Amino acid sequence: MSRVTTSFLLTCAAIGVAGGILLWAAGWVSSVLFVTVPFASVAVAGLWLLPATVALRLLERPLAGILVGVLSGLVVFPWLGAAIWWAVFAEIPFMLGLYRYWKTWQFYAGALFVGIVYPFAAAASFDLATMPLWAVVAFFALTIASCVAGVGLGILIADRLKRAGVAKLARRRGLATRGLGRGDGPAGQH
Structure with missing residues (x-):
């Protein structure tokens, strides 16, 4: 990460708190479903990817997803580990590309x-070993569908925020604006 700015940290904090509120509700819904209809509780699994997805899509900065996962987790303290765990998976496709690419397919690859x-x-x-094969396949399909839907919603939210001009100063800047483009001097001057 080239520079951690105040605007970046504040944007991550805002996304983290909003995501934490969402995850608080998702955590309780999932817990109630797990006790009553365990299989159905994975239908909300994709919501755990949403805060990190919004941060990564909006900011396009290394570790933004994990930072937001930590902040969201602090809001939903009983599920801190879960918030961080899901955020890491949102971040992995960008880590593997050494944060050089920010393509939409990478978000969906993480969800998959x-x-x-x-x-x-x-x-x-979930005691998957005792379930019939069709139920295990359905469990995987529901989990994958939920994760893809959560990422899709996160992308939609981030794109709308970006279009509205939110977090403009906190976003990753292009090479030329950082003085690293071809022919640019140390201050980015030609």
């Missing part, structure tokens, strides 16, 4: 990846 990994991680909690 966590949608596949989560059922394995939660297999014991």
Whole structure:
């Protein structure tokens, strides 16, 4: 990350608090569903990707998703670990590209990846080993669909915020504006 600015930190804080409020509700809904209809609780799993997705799409800065995951997790303290866990998966596709690319498909790749990994991680909690094959397949499909939907909603929100001019100063700047473009001097002057 080239520079951590106050506008970047404040934007992450705002997204983190708003995301934390959303995750507070999602955490309780998921907990109630887990007790009553465990299978259905994964329908809200994708909401855990939403805060990090908004941050990464809006800011296009390394570790923005994880920072927002930590901040969201502090708001929903009982689910701090879950908030960070999901944020890491939102961030992975950008880490793998060394934060050089910010393509829409990367967001969906992260959603697909966590949608596949989560059922394995939660297999014991949901007792997937005792379910018939069709139910396990449906569980994976529901988890993946939820994650893709959560990322899609996060992209929609971030794009609308970007169009409205939100966080303009906190966003990643192009190479030329940072003085790193071809032919630019140290201060970005030609």
